[in-house]
Amino acid sequence: MNVMITGAAGGLGRAFANECASRGYNLLLTDINEDGLLCLKRGLERQFDVTVATIACDLTNPESVDKMLDVIDKHGIRFDMLINVAGLDYEGEFMGRDREKIVKIVLLNNAATLRITHAIIKRRRIGKPFTIVFVSSLASMFPMPIKATYAASKRFLLDFAISLRQELKKEHINVLTLCPGGMVTTQETMSSILAQGFWGDATTNSLDAVARNTIDRALAGKSLYVPGKLNRILSLLGKIVPRSWVAAAIYWRWKAVSER
Amino acid sequence: MDTIVITGASSGIGLETARILALQGFTLLVVGRNEANCIRAKEKILSENPDAQIEYFVADLMQQREVIRISEEITSYLNDKCDGKLYALINNAGCVRSWYMTTEEGYEQQFALNHLAGFLLTYKLLPALIKAPGRVIMTGSESHKGIKVRWDNIMLYRRYNPLTAYKQSKLCNILFAKGLNDRYNASGIRAYVVDPGLVNTEIGNKETGGIVNFIWSLRKRYGVTPDVPAKTYAFLCDRENTPEGLYYYLCKEKKYSREVTSENADRLFELSERLCGIHYGKVESL
Numbered sequence: 001m002n003v004m005i006t007g008a009a010g011g012l013g014r015a016f017a018n019e020c021a022s023r024g025y026n027l028l029l030t031d032i033n034e035d036g037l038l039c040l041k042r043g044l045e046r047q048f049d050v051t052v053a054t055i056a057c058d059l060t061n062p063e064s065v066d067k068m069l070d071v072i073d074k075h076g077i078r079f080d081m082l083i084n085v086a087g088l089d090y091e092g093e094f095m096g097r098d099r100e101k102i103v104k105i106v107l108l109n110n111a112a113t114l115r116i117t118h119a120i121i122k123r124r125r126i127g128k129p130f131t132i133v134f135v136s137s138l139a140s141m142f143p144m145p146i147k148a149t150y151a152a153s154k155r156f157l158l159d160f161a162i163s164l165r166q167e168l169k170k171e172h173i174n175v176l177t178l179c180p181g182g183m184v185t186t187q188e189t190m191s192s193i194l195a196q197g198f199w200g201d202a203t204t205n206s207l208d209a210v211a212r213n214t215i216d217r218a219l220a221g222k223s224l225y226v227p228g229k230l231n232r233i234l235s236l237l238g239k240i241v242p243r244s245w246v247a248a249a250i251y252w253r254w255k256a257v258s259e260r
Numbered sequence: 261m262d263t264i265v266i267t268g269a270s271s272g273i274g275l276e277t278a279r280i281l282a283l284q285g286f287t288l289l290v291v292g293r294n295e296a297n298c299i300r301a302k303e304k305i306l307s308e309n310p311d312a313q314i315e316y317f318v319a320d321l322m323q324q325r326e327v328i329r330i331s332e333e334i335t336s337y338l339n340d341k342c343d344g345k346l347y348a349l350i351n352n353a354g355c356v357r358s359w360y361m362t363t364e365e366g367y368e369q370q371f372a373l374n375h376l377a378g379f380l381l382t383y384k385l386l387p388a389l390i391k392a393p394g395r396v397i398m399t400g401s402e403s404h405k406g407i408k409v410r411w412d413n414i415m416l417y418r419r420y421n422p423l424t425a426y427k428q429s430k431l432c433n434i435l436f437a438k439g440l441n442d443r444y445n446a447s448g449i450r451a452y453v454v455d456p457g458l459v460n461t462e463i464g465n466k467e468t469g470g471i472v473n474f475i476w477s478l479r480k481r482y483g484v485t486p487d488v489p490a491k492t493y494a495f496l497c498d499r500e501n502t503p504e505g506l507y508y509y510l511c512k513e514k515k516y517s518r519e520v521t522s523e524n525a526d527r528l529f530e531l532s533e534r535l536c537g538i539h540y541g542k543v544e545s546l
Binding site for chain 2: 014
């Protein structure tokens with residue numbers, strides 16, 4: 001089993017890499033952070049009997065992606081699974097943020113994800129089932145002021161993934177979308193989760209469990225995974241309550257948190 | 261003058277130990293994660309003791325490349341100023357976590373900092389320790405009792421319990437000390453573990469959340485001040501006296517877990533060597 005993971009050097013990417021390696025899958029890891037990739041490769045190879053290859057790549061840069069694909073093609077690598085983790089967010093009101101930084105959210109979370117997904121589906125192992133995981137977010141279920149661009153970019157992934165799944169079903173390709181709440185991946189995410197108090201804590205998912213369940217479900221042919229009971233209730237509410245009400249409630253709550 | 265390296269020395273038990281050792285005339289190389297805290301620690305020690313010899317090194321020891329970087333800085337300092345000799349290494353830096361979090365290598369953070377960082381740093385400073393010959397002291401905990409090392413899943417991946425991870429890392433500290441003694445007593449090196457007891461420090465409030473943070477806030481109020489365990493470190497660094505035991509509490513030997521055997525120590529060495537990409541020597545026959 002050959003698995004490609006994007007954004008592999010981050011917290012969730014590392015959790016997926018660990019999970020796959022513990023299952024004996026071989027890995028091709030990519031991330032913009034080359035040092036992080038090399039550390040992770042060392043760590044995985046010391047723990048598990050798997051082959052780990054790394055290619056540093058800026059997925060928002062088409063030339064950088066082409067270079068990576070050249071390496072992949074030169075070695076004739078074929079994949080059984082793609083896990084799209086790479087993504088980013090800058091929190092804050094739309095007009096309070098740097099213009100290019102906001103554009104970058106869409107460039108990475110959406111444009112770059114489409115680019116790599118297209119390229120890797122073409123390089124799947126023929127005649128075998130193929131699996132794609134998109135890392136969306138609980139934020140995709142609601143319009144979210146303060147995280148407006150991020151939430152919308154994750155909504156894009158969710159809707160895109162559901163459509164893509166239909167198109168690819170006949171090719172024995174399963175597409176799963178993961179919509180986690182907050183996850184404690186770095187010290188910064190931990191502080192921001194703690195700042196949200198009870199709701200931050202209650203919607204937080206354990207990293208290792210999310211990685212394990214995601215892969216189990218993706219291989220079982222499921223289409224959506226929202227980790228945590230409370231998060232599933234919240235996502236249901238997102239479908240019932242009018243979207244402008246949700247936005248107003250979320251804006252009010254974030255304001256309350258940021259003034260704390 | 262004899263030199264001591266002490267990690268996690270910008271606050272808590274480490275800072276108090278550094279202060280006491282400086283008063284006894286040791287040259288201190290303190291390692292901390294935050295530069296501002298390191299500067300404050302150095303100033304605090306100097307304000308009380310203007311003649312103190314103290315240098316600080318900033319590193320996030322959870323990350324192995326940081327351990328390797330400062331081990332090289334420390335080694336060149338020792339070679340320049342201390343005749344290449346290290347009198348004692350105090351592996352004190354430690355952390356508590358509420359969630360499964362990983363280092364750059366993908367290692368669980370409590371295991372990585374509380375055990376592997378000291379394991380790797382000791383290896384890197386071994387030539388200087390052998391030259392002295394020196395002592396290696398780990399900050400352990402009474403909580404190492406009542407559990408076993410999960411050899412097949414040492415990072416507790418998939419079954420993460422933050423408290424179990426902490427306890428196991430503290431059991432690893434004693435196993436490491438035991439293994440060091442098995443290998444290097446003949447070279448004159450001695451390794452010890454200190455049980456500091458319940459001490460009023462911030463360890464359970466740093467980067468933890470939810471229940472761990474809350475419980476620790478309640479518990480630490482009943483803890484002693486850090487100068488109490490610091491005396492035990494000073495006792496183990498005494499130039500006149502080389503204690504023979506392994507595990508110390510309030511300057512006295514204490515019973516440790518039955519899990520602490522040479523066999524388990526060898527197993528931990530083998531596993532940790534693999535995770536750090538290093539090789540200690542063979543067990544010396546005495």
